[in-house]
Amino acid sequence: MSAPAGHYQPLARLPEGKDSILNKAFVGPKQPIIDGLPTFSSPYEEREWVKGHMAAAFRYWGKLGFGDGLAGHITVRDPVKPNHFWMNPASEHFSMITKSMLVLVDEHGNICPEGAQLPINAAGFNIHTAIHAARPDVNAAAHCHSVxxxxxxAFGKPIEMLVQDSCAFYNNISVYNNFGGVVLAKEEGVNIAKAIGPTAKNCILQNHGLLTLGQTVDEAVYMFMTLDRLCYAQLLVEAAQASGIQRTLIGKEEAEFTSKVAGWFFGHLSPEYKLILKETKGEFLQ
Structure with a gap:
């Protein structure tokens, strides 16, 4: 698994220029309405930020009811050792995760002393290590078995451009059509990484679930939630159409335009992070 060293790129910065699409999305004082990444004084400081947001991301998944026994995992590339990644232990519920429970694992599956000495999900390791190797442009990957x-x-199809939120996935979603069972072999992880391709950040794993990627854990996790809700909307639309009601899809030009804003908006976990921080009094940061 190889990746360039250095800090993560900020997920979002409002582009300069009064004619920018994103600048037109806001009114009022030009303040950072949605937080981007802070400036870090060292990779070690950045590591702590990553772990804190990763723990919050699991708490968010717990609130959404995404916990499913030992299944489900998020990984984030380590800023100090970019060929290592942080991962959740297999023995803790999402709603209980703290920074100190996170495990640092290398490309060979070795548990490193900088993190918790706890077991990790082998299938999750095989999926994520292949993705981190194939996609050095992303830092985080998220997967669980949301309902x-x-x-x-099970349909083995991408979602359609049914509603505004769908446009965040315009030309940004792939499908892995081969279900090879629980991913206990490295080859299956490699096959999944190939199915995602060089640019897409979202994938539907046929007969399995969803997988989302991001520059940050915030982006990967929030896009996962958004995609899960859109799958729900798609199922409702399919059911309605079966009774004779016809759907209307968003046009290609409109979807492409909206994707430039929608993809940016849905890459942020900032409001949820602040809520979890207040609700838990920062307990997840321990």
Missing amino acids: HGKTWS
Whole structure:
């Protein structure tokens, strides 16, 4: 697994220029309405930020009911050792995750002393290590067996451009059509990485569930939630159409235009992070 060293790229910065699409999306004082990444004084400081947001991301998934036994995993590339990644232990519920529970694993599956000494999900390691190797342009990957995501995955089809939120996935979603069972072999992880391709950040794993990528854990996790809800919407539309009601799809030009803003908006976990921080009094940061 190889990746260039250095800090992560900021997920979002409002582009300069009064004619920017994103600048037109806001009114009022020009303040950072949605937080981007802070400036880090060292990779070690950045590591702590990553771990804190990763723990919050699991708490968010717990609130959404995404916990499913030992299944489900998020990984984030380590800023200090870019060929290592942080991962959740296999023995803890999403709603209980703290920074100190996160495991640092290398490309060979060795548990490193900088993190918790706890077991990790082998299938998750095989999927994520292949993705991190194939996609050095992303830092985070998220996968779990959400009900709506795994239900829609049985069709082996991407979601359609049904509503405004769908446009965040315009030309940004792939499908892995081969279900090879629980991913206990490295080859299956490689096959999944190939199915995602060099540019897409979202994938529907047929008969399995959803997988999302991001520059940050915030982006990967929030896009996962958005995609799961869109799978739910797609299922409702399919059911309505079966009773004779016809759907209307968003046109290609409109979807492409909207994707430039929608993809940016849905890459942020900032409001949810602040809520979890308040609700838990920062307990997840321990």
